[in-house]
Amino acid sequence: MTTTALAQDRSSSVSLSSRLETDRILFVVGAWALALVWLLPLLYAVWTAVHPSAYETRFDLLAPLTLDNFVQAWNAAPFARYFLNTILLVTMILVAQLVLCTLAGFAFARLEFPGKNFLFTLVLLQLLVMPDILIVRNYATMSALGLVDTILAIGLPYFASGFAIFLLRQTFKTIPKELDEAARIEGCSLLGLMWRVYVPLAKPTMLAFGLVSVSHHWNNFIWPLIITSSAETRPLTVGLSIFATTDSGVQWSIINAATLITSGPLLIGFLLFQRQFVQSFMRAGIK
Amino acid sequence: MIKREWIHAWLLLAPALLLLFAFTHLPAVQTVFDSFWSTPRGRRPAVFVGLDNYQRMLADPIFIKAMVNNAIYALITIPASIALALSMALFVSGKIRGRGTLRMAYFTPTVLPLIAVANIWLFFYLPGFGLFDQIRGLFGFGPINWVGQPTTALYAITAVTIWNQAGFFMIFFLAALQTIPESLREAAALEGASRWTIFWRITWPLIMPTTLFVSVNATINAFRMVDHVFIMTQGGPNNASILLLYYIYDQGFRFWDTAYAATLTVVMVAILCVVGIGQFFLLDRRVHYR
Numbered sequence: 001m002t003t004t005a006l007a008q009d010r011s012s013s014v015s016l017s018s019r020l021e022t023d024r025i026l027f028v029v030g031a032w033a034l035a036l037v038w039l040l041p042l043l044y045a046v047w048t049a050v051h052p053s054a055y056e057t058r059f060d061l062l063a064p065l066t067l068d069n070f071v072q073a074w075n076a077a078p079f080a081r082y083f084l085n086t087i088l089l090v091t092m093i094l095v096a097q098l099v100l101c102t103l104a105g106f107a108f109a110r111l112e113f114p115g116k117n118f119l120f121t122l123v124l125l126q127l128l129v130m131p132d133i134l135i136v137r138n139y140a141t142m143s144a145l146g147l148v149d150t151i152l153a154i155g156l157p158y159f160a161s162g163f164a165i166f167l168l169r170q171t172f173k174t175i176p177k178e179l180d181e182a183a184r185i186e187g188c189s190l191l192g193l194m195w196r197v198y199v200p201l202a203k204p205t206m207l208a209f210g211l212v213s214v215s216h217h218w219n220n221f222i223w224p225l226i227i228t229s230s231a232e233t234r235p236l237t238v239g240l241s242i243f244a245t246t247d248s249g250v251q252w253s254i255i256n257a258a259t260l261i262t263s264g265p266l267l268i269g270f271l272l273f274q275r276q277f278v279q280s281f282m283r284a285g286i287k
Numbered sequence: 288m289i290k291r292e293w294i295h296a297w298l299l300l301a302p303a304l305l306l307l308f309a310f311t312h313l314p315a316v317q318t319v320f321d322s323f324w325s326t327p328r329g330r331r332p333a334v335f336v337g338l339d340n341y342q343r344m345l346a347d348p349i350f351i352k353a354m355v356n357n358a359i360y361a362l363i364t365i366p367a368s369i370a371l372a373l374s375m376a377l378f379v380s381g382k383i384r385g386r387g388t389l390r391m392a393y394f395t396p397t398v399l400p401l402i403a404v405a406n407i408w409l410f411f412y413l414p415g416f417g418l419f420d421q422i423r424g425l426f427g428f429g430p431i432n433w434v435g436q437p438t439t440a441l442y443a444i445t446a447v448t449i450w451n452q453a454g455f456f457m458i459f460f461l462a463a464l465q466t467i468p469e470s471l472r473e474a475a476a477l478e479g480a481s482r483w484t485i486f487w488r489i490t491w492p493l494i495m496p497t498t499l500f501v502s503v504n505a506t507i508n509a510f511r512m513v514d515h516v517f518i519m520t521q522g523g524p525n526n527a528s529i530l531l532l533y534y535i536y537d538q539g540f541r542f543w544d545t546a547y548a549a550t551l552t553v554v555m556v557a558i559l560c561v562v563g564i565g566q567f568f569l570l571d572r573r574v575h576y577r
Contacts, residue, residue: 039392128562133559135536160305221401240400263398
């Protein structure tokens with residue numbers, strides 16, 4: 001099958017070099033056209049945000065630049081508070097996830113105990129049925145705990161991440177057992193062993209997971225929307241949605257400025273650490 | 288001695304598993320229970336109603352609409368995202384000038400909150416003034432209310448989803464492409480095989496496990512990614528763009544009909560379990576479970 005196809009190809013190789021040239025041009029044009037389409041929404045948002053609203057739909061290279069839209073957006077809603085809430089939220093979630101999932105991942109990777117496979121299957125189940133979907137029941141739980149409208153309630157369902165446990169277990173499994181035998185002979189306790197041997201060696205995985213976790217929870221929307229009801233707890237995404245929908249009189253240039261403010265830190269972080277970001281997502285996805 | 292190891296293991300697992308049970312497993316089971324009871328209202332406690340909620344659901348035209356819409360949404364976003372993600376990965380995996388810029392352009396939408404990009408896209412779709420209508424205007428077409436009319440609202444949402452997730456899936460394909468030995472492609476190129484032939488005969492079969500892995504993720508996303516619906520259409524007009532998770536939110540938190548919302552959630556969980564079982568049988572476990 002393959003040989004006949006190749007034979008056919010060879011028979012038509014008279015115009016091979018010219019065909020490869022067109023091939024190459026099409027390839028490059030395709031790549032850049034797609035990139036342009038992909039960046040366009042963002043460029044458009046930046047364009048409208050840095051120009052007066054009169055230029056929202058009119059392209060004029062000489063249109064005056066202004067930061068007024070950002071100032072107006074910032075003053076129109078408690079964005080400073082939203083920022084603080086989001087930063088508290090993602091930090092709290094990440095710290096809790098790293099601590100809890102390191103402990104659990106270590107147990108799954110290195111210790112033997114009854115029910116291990118069954119419990120690990122339950123952990124993997126969370127990759128499929130996420131708390132994002134069980135919003136009705138989790139809201140009832142939070143109100144029973146008296147935690148509705150707190151930042152803790154936004155984060156709590158995500159503290160035990162099946163994904164993190166899985167990732168860390170995989171990483172811990174690659175660490176040679178001789179290392180922990182040596183440490184144990186020297187009188188290291190289990191927790192000491194984990195802290196001195198396993199955690200340092202799993203740092204790249206933790207960094208990778210950290211980036212994924214922070215960007216996921218920075219962007220998360222439905223659960224925070226449901227569980228919060230005041231400016232003191234609302235993260236940026238919820239704040240932005242309220243800002244953009246309640247006041248229909250708000251100009252597009254201001255909404256776009258607010259949109260950029262909301263995604264700004266993550267976007268700047270991504271542009272600065274692009275390579276690490278991409279590699280982290282790659283590492284987190286493949287393991 | 289062995290006993291001590293067990294106790295250590297359980298102690299290490301306890302905090303994580305406790306939270307996992309409290310917010311994933313237990314609520315999933317409770318949701319199934321709730322679906323057989325009525326919604327407690329005021330002083331009226333919940334009563335056992337058997338399959339009433341399910342009968343109501345099957346007779347509910349909005350539920351049917353949400354399921355049909357979600358199926359359309361999935362059937363478009365999954366293949367389109369995969370095709371685009373794979374093209375992106377092919378574009379930036381070889382030698383091409385400005386590789387870093389291209390990769391950045393493709394990946395950027397992934398780091399933006401879906402709720403924020405919904406605003407930007409809403410502006411694109413603005414009747415008469417938005418980018419789409421301005422381009423159509425150049426060719427003499429009249430304005431279209433993309434998100435405001437039933438025939439296009441769902442597709443307007445679908446486009447945003449594809450745009451948002453394709454760059455993310457590109458990463459997996461990039462990693463997969465890196466594992467293909469360069470010598471294979473070189474040998475084929477020496478034989479005079481075109482890019483197209485090389486792709487279908489070498490690349491595509493070798494990245495199949497990744498394609499399946501991405502398909503599973505895209506399927507889950509098709510039921511989970513509804514943030515932009517809140518900003519762009521709120522499921523409207525006339526439920527033209529309603530999706531299952533959005534309907535769950537609507538019933539659970541706008542009408543506070545928690546029992547019915549639980550019934551809808553059971554459907555959602557069932558769908559995801561089917562996806563999970565499919566993944567189990569389709570994927571070579573060695574590839575991703577190691």
